[in-house]
Amino acid sequence: MKDLKATITRWSVEHYKRITVMMILFTVITGDFIPLIKVDTDPENMLSKDEPVRVFHNKTKEKFDLSDMVIVGVINEEHEHGVFNPETLGRIYELTEFAKTLRWPDKEESGKTAGVIEADMIAPSVVDHIGQGGPGTIKFEWLMPTPPQNQKQALEIRDKAMSNPMFEGTMVSEDGRAIMIFLPLTDKHLSYRVYKALNEKIASMPGSENEDYHITGLPVAEDTFGVEMFIQMAISAPLAMLTIFILMLLFFRKLVLIISPMIIAMVSVISTMGLLIGFGYPVHIMSSMIPIFLMPIAVVDSVHILSEFFDVYDKSKGRRKSIELVMEDLFSPMLYTSLTSAAGFLSLALTPIPPVQVFGVFVAIGIMIAWLFTIMFVPAYIMMIPEKRLENFGMAAVHEEKQTPLTRLLKIAGSVTWKYAKVVTVILVILVVAAVWGITKIQINDNPVKWFVKSHPIRQADIALNEHFGGTYMAYLVLSADQQQQQGGAFPQSQIKALREEAENIKQDYPKSIQAADEISALLESKQLTEADAGKRAELFADMADEKISRIPADDDELFYAWDELASFVRSTGLEQQKAEPFKNPETLRYMQNLQQHLESEGLIGKSSSVADVVKKVHQELLDGSEENYRVPDEQAMVSECLIQYQQSHRPGDLWHFVTPDYTESVMWFQLTSGDNKDMERAVAEVDKYFRENTPPVELAHKWAGLTYINIVWQEKMVFGMLQSFLGSFLVVFIMMSMLFGSPLWGLLCMVPLTITIAAIYGMIGFIGKDYDMPVAVLSALTLGMAVDFAIHFLERSRAAFQKHGNWKDAAPEMFGEPARAISRNVLVIAIGFLPLLAAPLVPYKTVGIFLCAIMAVSGIITLLALPSLITIASKMFFRGLEQKKPAGCKCGFCMVISISVTLLIALNLHQYWQIGATRLTWISLPAVPVLIIICNLISRRESCKIIENENQNDEN
Numbered sequence: 001m002k003d004l005k006a007t008i009t010r011w012s013v014e015h016y017k018r019i020t021v022m023m024i025l026f027t028v029i030t031g032d033f034i035p036l037i038k039v040d041t042d043p044e045n046m047l048s049k050d051e052p053v054r055v056f057h058n059k060t061k062e063k064f065d066l067s068d069m070v071i072v073g074v075i076n077e078e079h080e081h082g083v084f085n086p087e088t089l090g091r092i093y094e095l096t097e098f099a100k101t102l103r104w105p106d107k108e109e110s111g112k113t114a115g116v117i118e119a120d121m122i123a124p125s126v127v128d129h130i131g132q133g134g135p136g137t138i139k140f141e142w143l144m145p146t147p148p149q150n151q152k153q154a155l156e157i158r159d160k161a162m163s164n165p166m167f168e169g170t171m172v173s174e175d176g177r178a179i180m181i182f183l184p185l186t187d188k189h190l191s192y193r194v195y196k197a198l199n200e201k202i203a204s205m206p207g208s209e210n211e212d213y214h215i216t217g218l219p220v221a222e223d224t225f226g227v228e229m230f231i232q233m234a235i236s237a238p239l240a241m242l243t244i245f246i247l248m249l250l251f252f253r254k255l256v257l258i259i260s261p262m263i264i265a266m267v268s269v270i271s272t273m274g275l276l277i278g279f280g281y282p283v284h285i286m287s288s289m290i291p292i293f294l295m296p297i298a299v300v301d302s303v304h305i306l307s308e309f310f311d312v313y314d315k316s317k318g319r320r321k322s323i324e325l326v327m328e329d330l331f332s333p334m335l336y337t338s339l340t341s342a343a344g345f346l347s348l349a350l351t352p353i354p355p356v357q358v359f360g361v362f363v364a365i366g367i368m369i370a371w372l373f374t375i376m377f378v379p380a381y382i383m384m385i386p387e388k389r390l391e392n393f394g395m396a397a398v399h400e401e402k403q404t405p406l407t408r409l410l411k412i413a414g415s416v417t418w419k420y421a422k423v424v425t426v427i428l429v430i431l432v433v434a435a436v437w438g439i440t441k442i443q444i445n446d447n448p449v450k451w452f453v454k455s456h457p458i459r460q461a462d463i464a465l466n467e468h469f470g471g472t473y474m475a476y477l478v479l480s481a482d483q484q485q486q487q488g489g490a491f492p493q494s495q496i497k498a499l500r501e502e503a504e505n506i507k508q509d510y511p512k513s514i515q516a517a518d519e520i521s522a523l524l525e526s527k528q529l530t531e532a533d534a535g536k537r538a539e540l541f542a543d544m545a546d547e548k549i550s551r552i553p554a555d556d557d558e559l560f561y562a563w564d565e566l567a568s569f570v571r572s573t574g575l576e577q578q579k580a581e582p583f584k585n586p587e588t589l590r591y592m593q594n595l596q597q598h599l600e601s602e603g604l605i606g607k608s609s610s611v612a613d614v615v616k617k618v619h620q621e622l623l624d625g626s627e628e629n630y631r632v633p634d635e636q637a638m639v640s641e642c643l644i645q646y647q648q649s650h651r652p653g654d655l656w657h658f659v660t661p662d663y664t665e666s667v668m669w670f671q672l673t674s675g676d677n678k679d680m681e682r683a684v685a686e687v688d689k690y691f692r693e694n695t696p697p698v699e700l701a702h703k704w705a706g707l708t709y710i711n712i713v714w715q716e717k718m719v720f721g722m723l724q725s726f727l728g729s730f731l732v733v734f735i736m737m738s739m740l741f742g743s744p745l746w747g748l749l750c751m752v753p754l755t756i757t758i759a760a761i762y763g764m765i766g767f768i769g770k771d772y773d774m775p776v777a778v779l780s781a782l783t784l785g786m787a788v789d790f791a792i793h794f795l796e797r798s799r800a801a802f803q804k805h806g807n808w809k810d811a812a813p814e815m816f817g818e819p820a821r822a823i824s825r826n827v828l829v830i831a832i833g834f835l836p837l838l839a840a841p842l843v844p845y846k847t848v849g850i851f852l853c854a855i856m857a858v859s860g861i862i863t864l865l866a867l868p869s870l871i872t873i874a875s876k877m878f879f880r881g882l883e884q885k886k887p888a889g890c891k892c893g894f895c896m897v898i899s900i901s902v903t904l905l906i907a908l909n910l911h912q913y914w915q916i917g918a919t920r921l922t923w924i925s926l927p928a929v930p931v932l933i934i935i936c937n938l939i940s941r942r943e944s945c946k947i948i949e950n951e952n953q954n955d956e957n
Helices: 002-014 016-031 052-063 086-100 151-162 188-204 218-252 255-278 287-312 318-350 354-384 405-419 421-440 457-468 493-505 513-524 534-550 557-572 575-580 586-601 611-622 636-646 652-657 677-693 707-741 744-768 774-805 808-815 818-833 835-839 843-873 875-879 892-913 918-940 943-956
Strands: 069-075 103-105 113-115 128-134 137-142 178-184 212-216 473-480 607-609 665-672 701-705
Touching (some): 002 016, 002 318, 016 255, 052 701, 052 707, 069 188, 069 457, 086 151, 137 611, 178 457, 188 212, 212 457, 218 255, 218 287, 218 457, 218 707, 218 835, 218 843, 255 287, 287 318, 287 818, 287 843, 318 354, 354 707, 405 818, 421 843, 473 677, 493 513, 493 557, 586 607, 586 665, 636 652, 677 701, 677 707, 707 774, 707 892, 744 774, 744 843, 744 875, 774 808, 774 818, 774 843, 808 818, 808 843, 818 835, 818 843, 835 843, 843 875
Antiparallel strands (some): 069 178, 069 212, 103 113, 473 665, 607 665
16 A cells, blocks of 8 residues: 555656646546436436336326326416406416417427327316206217306306316316316426426416416426526536635635645546446436535545645645655545445445436546545646745644634644543433434425425425315326136125115016015125126026026916016126126226225325216216216116217217226326325325225226326335445445454444434434435435545544554644644535535525535534544553554454454345345355354464464564
């Protein structure tokens, strides 16, 4: 290691021009890929394309011809009749007609267009009003074929719309104050283009200031975030760098010197993003934050070098001698801090979320690029500065140690950790306990719409429309009863009920009809018939009925004729269809209706729609239009009639958005007023519970689809994937620290600031009620890198100071000189430097800004308080044998701890990456531990170790 750092430092100071040219060439070559950038802001891509939930979601969209939608809301709170006045309805009509034109040439299929799907739009002028056309007939007419000319016509439109429960709470608010227009898209990635065009149209419409217009929907939120994300990248990152630049200028007071960290940060970001794009990866929501995460890490090592250079430099030493002394002290700590930071982010490659994997790998690459150019370019840059430009620079020139409030504060901290070490330790333990309690209160949740601040138009639209309507977030519950599932199951109760009603009707002519009905009911519910194949039920029933009739006594004509009549009635209803078309079964439709009502009553969904609602509305109008006839009919034949009638409407294809043509699968549309994952999870759990507690009339399988549901799947994978990745990186860092210091005890000590910092940060998240979302989850990797960085520098210098003074009492004050100042400067520069992110209109950027500040502050404070306190309490234990030259490989205990840690690390990665179960891993891992212990014991007893041990004993004597 000594030869390596000496060679690199010597080459850097002697060939500083070559170093600079090489860095510029590397940056230009990698940066040349940036114009090829491709953007991907689709959270759906947080899952791989072959993820089962994505595959099913896409199949559901194809099967039921479902589309992602842009939602336009129009609210009129001023007019006494809300939106139902001629002027507002006229503008809604105009906006709907404009939306029909929003189509552009399809980039994937030449000759075709893409955009808004006119045939599937939902708006007052493009949907049917279902009314009575006369006794036993139904009439379909456009709800608003033309804009109303007067208030009377506007109120007629309102009354017609309100008469259809499927519109109420979906297209029309219950209070009549608002209307929603649903615009389905051929491709959700066109949503921002549609959003922009609609806003321009609304702004140009005369009188539009009289209403509130809102545009929202998950596709809009996701696409708009992508556009604004890059605007923020162009504003926030430079603003943060400017703040860091000003802070470093205040600390080091030499403009020419502090340019080098800025150059390192720029080179690291440009080259990393260039490599990412050059390898063909799109810039996702996660990877867009690479510059924000990379800049503090890239600057940290440069600040350490400049801080020590500031303390070491004087005219007698000159630039070269000073920088060589600095690199002698800092080369190893910087190497290990960079490796540990890279390991923290590289562990994200084992998460099951592709964009997080890309993010982790390229941040790790960027960290090592920053390290390489820091150790080579910063010394080279210092050599390019003329000696005369460094006049009045350095501690010797400005006597900073006696003048700065920071220096005085650090001296006080050093005194406190020496005099009150046990008190400080107890306070930190109490802090950790409280933080653990806070961690238990963490709420895992995310919502793409909440990536915008509350004042953003999309967030405002979300709030306003979800107050007036049943919800703007769509989720789909797919019910399936395929041929295998249709075999068996209880016979529909509607058929039993119809049989008994028929028995009552013919009782006068057939006195024993009630007895016959009881016997036929028992036959229909028999195991032999209910477990039969759907297509063979009618034939089997006929055979069983004939056999039963043949056994009726010859003198019992009344029972014979009653049986014959009622058996014919059952056959006429079509036994095959009862199962072959399960979603025409009245009992199945009622089951769906009850599920909808249950979820709405529990407040889990705002509104729902299904084929049952279609049947109920048509049935109501086919009879007398009365409210009591808004129900599912009792006979399957009547259900079929309702569906046939509905297909006479202007939009017959709408039926296939709810059910497949063979009626074996159906989809229920659920509207949620919240896009929070926790609310979707509650709805999923309640549906599962309902199916467990309420057996459907036919055997049904249920599965979810829709963007709102997909979000909870990738969130769950992210949370548990990040947890396992963090545990793995924690073990990696522990192993690396143990090897760096040659002692597991020092390795554990190095992990103390990291552990306390993570506990404190995530405990605070739990206490303040901040959702554990995507940015918060990823920040754990940054916490690991930053906290370990400070710990390594502090402990490495502590060991050197102890060897210099021979005791910790004299070494401790020295640690609160230059080493503590370097850590404090880093804390202040990075913490304050990223506070400008709080001004961003995107919540993830605000989150990163505030938590970067908190991570730096907490990790720096904990390092300067916890480590010296623990060393003071147990200095004999920590420094025992420090001067011995016994290699780590000769220490049996060290070998055993590292071996067990490596075994745990391998087991953890096998469990995460190859999905090997915990039980199998236990049986694999347990035998490995004693084997490794035996190997360690043999290694530590080898002849070379004995020779070293004898030499150490001779030195002591």
